[in-house]
Amino acid sequence: MSREEIVVQLVDVFRRHGYEGASLSHISKLTGLGKASLYHHFPGGKEEMAEAALDHIDRWLETTILKSLSSRAKPAKRLQQMCDQVQEFFDEGRKSCLWAVLVLGESSDDLFHNRIKQALSRWIDAIAAVLQEMGLDKEEARDRAEETILRIQGALVMARGLDSTRPFQRTMKAVKSELLGIGERSS
Amino acid sequence: MSREEIVVQLVDVFRRHGYEGASLSHISKLTGLGKASLYHHFPGGKEEMAEAALDHIDRWLETTILKSLSSRAKPAKRLQQMCDQVQEFFDEGRKSCLWAVLVLGESSDDLFHNRIKQALSRWIDAIAAVLQEMGLDKEEARDRAEETILRIQGALVMARGLDSTRPFQRTMKAVKSELLGIGERSS
DNA sequence: AGGATTGTACCAAACGTTCGGTACATGTAT
DNA sequence: ATACATGTACCGAACGTTTGGTACAATCCT
Numbered sequence: 001m002s003r004e005e006i007v008v009q010l011v012d013v014f015r016r017h018g019y020e021g022a023s024l025s026h027i028s029k030l031t032g033l034g035k036a037s038l039y040h041h042f043p044g045g046k047e048e049m050a051e052a053a054l055d056h057i058d059r060w061l062e063t064t065i066l067k068s069l070s071s072r073a074k075p076a077k078r079l080q081q082m083c084d085q086v087q088e089f090f091d092e093g094r095k096s097c098l099w100a101v102l103v104l105g106e107s108s109d110d111l112f113h114n115r116i117k118q119a120l121s122r123w124i125d126a127i128a129a130v131l132q133e134m135g136l137d138k139e140e141a142r143d144r145a146e147e148t149i150l151r152i153q154g155a156l157v158m159a160r161g162l163d164s165t166r167p168f169q170r171t172m173k174a175v176k177s178e179l180l181g182i183g184e185r186s187s
Numbered sequence: 188m189s190r191e192e193i194v195v196q197l198v199d200v201f202r203r204h205g206y207e208g209a210s211l212s213h214i215s216k217l218t219g220l221g222k223a224s225l226y227h228h229f230p231g232g233k234e235e236m237a238e239a240a241l242d243h244i245d246r247w248l249e250t251t252i253l254k255s256l257s258s259r260a261k262p263a264k265r266l267q268q269m270c271d272q273v274q275e276f277f278d279e280g281r282k283s284c285l286w287a288v289l290v291l292g293e294s295s296d297d298l299f300h301n302r303i304k305q306a307l308s309r310w311i312d313a314i315a316a317v318l319q320e321m322g323l324d325k326e327e328a329r330d331r332a333e334e335t336i337l338r339i340q341g342a343l344v345m346a347r348g349l350d351s352t353r354p355f356q357r358t359m360k361a362v363k364s365e366l367l368g369i370g371e372r373s374s
Numbered sequence: 375a376g377g378a379t380t381g382t383a384c385c386a387a388a389c390g391t392t393c394g395g396t397a398c399a400t401g402t403a404t
Numbered sequence: 405a406t407a408c409a410t411g412t413a414c415c416g417a418a419c420g421t422t423t424g425g426t427a428c429a430a431t432c433c434t
Binding site: 221 | 378379380381382
Binding site for chain 1: 304
């Protein structure tokens with residue numbers, strides 16, 4: 001099993017059970033690898049496994065979301081594309097956000113807080129840049145971008161809490177149409 | 188230390204560290220009580236402690252939020268009041284939601300999932316009822332209510348993730364003014 | 375005196391981690 | 405070609421620690 005395949009499953013375990021909730025025996029069972037084998041690939045132990053999972057998502061953000069947002073397509077089209085990718089990534093709300101899980105899970109330790117904050121900010125900034133292209137002033141673009149991610153996060157929490165994909169699907173549909181309607185009028 | 192005071196701190200520990208992350212030594216240290224004392228008050232162990240914490244929040248929902256939403260005040264006033272109470276409860280975004288923490292933390296076990304789902308539904312239904320009073324049809328009222336809770340949850344995640352109370356404060360302000368603007372026009 | 379409350383000592387089980395070692399493929403030297 | 409070395413992947417078993425939980429005697433309060 002390649003490291004890449006292992007990491008994909010690590011992402012899955014951590015976002016299902018959280019950092020403390022994902023035990024090594026759990027990970028071992030799910031990946032089919034013995035604990036010692038896991039330590040061969042990740043000498044830093046559990047912490048390095050979580051870092052690897054976060055790395056994987058950083059790469060996803062970079063190569064999928066941020067790439068779309070900075071493409072040469074029409075601004076509205078770029079946002080649309082981002083939404084589609086988000087829907088696919090979170091499996092219509094069935095999968096939760098690793099960032100949210102880790103950030104809500106632990107407080108005192110800054111194990112992952114900083115890098116998650118940074119990743120969130122990058123995403124927000126990228127959306128804000130597109131919104132500015134569409135005519136919004138800097139401040140409103142930033143607020144709208146933040147609001148977009150906020151609703152995605154809220155939708156994922158609700159989808160899990162209510163055990164239904166509907167809140168997520170409805171939210172994404174609403175976000176899409178609202179983002180599209182921005183360019184058509186100046187405030 | 189009364190049981191009530193203990194439970195208040197239990198809520199705090201669980202929403203800061205999650206269920207698995209909140210170890211007994213952790214709880215013991217934070218409450219100042221030895222394990223024997225904890226097991227005297229909560230014979231069911233850690234699980235009962237978490238249940239007690241959830242009970243506490245259920246009581247808060249009942250006596251604060253739901254009570255406000257079903258008062259004799261003007262519908263818009265009731266929603267306004269609810270928002271104020273939410274802002275105070277979550278300390279302007281500094282404290283996170285125990286429901287979200289627990290629901291994102293564990294997946295397979297249905298330890299708390301069901302009761303959290305039920306609590307969320309009660310809250311949504313209560314808001315929807317008020318919105319119907321304000322003239323919205325049943326379906327839209329329900330959607331708008333769900334959207335309200337969704338944005339609160341999203342705001343709490345973002346507040347934690349970005350390490351700032353701003354997303355939460357801005358969201359609550361926006362939610363307030365949007366809810367107020369509903370009665371003034373019929374769709 | 376007697377029930378409520380707690381500190382101390384203890385337990386089995388699970389935790390994350392490490393060790394010693396096997397299997398096998400690849401490269402190297404003769 | 406063949407024997408030896410090297411490196412990668414993996415695993416069973418055990419490490420010391422911490423987990424959630426219990427037993428019991430001492431203390432508190434009335």
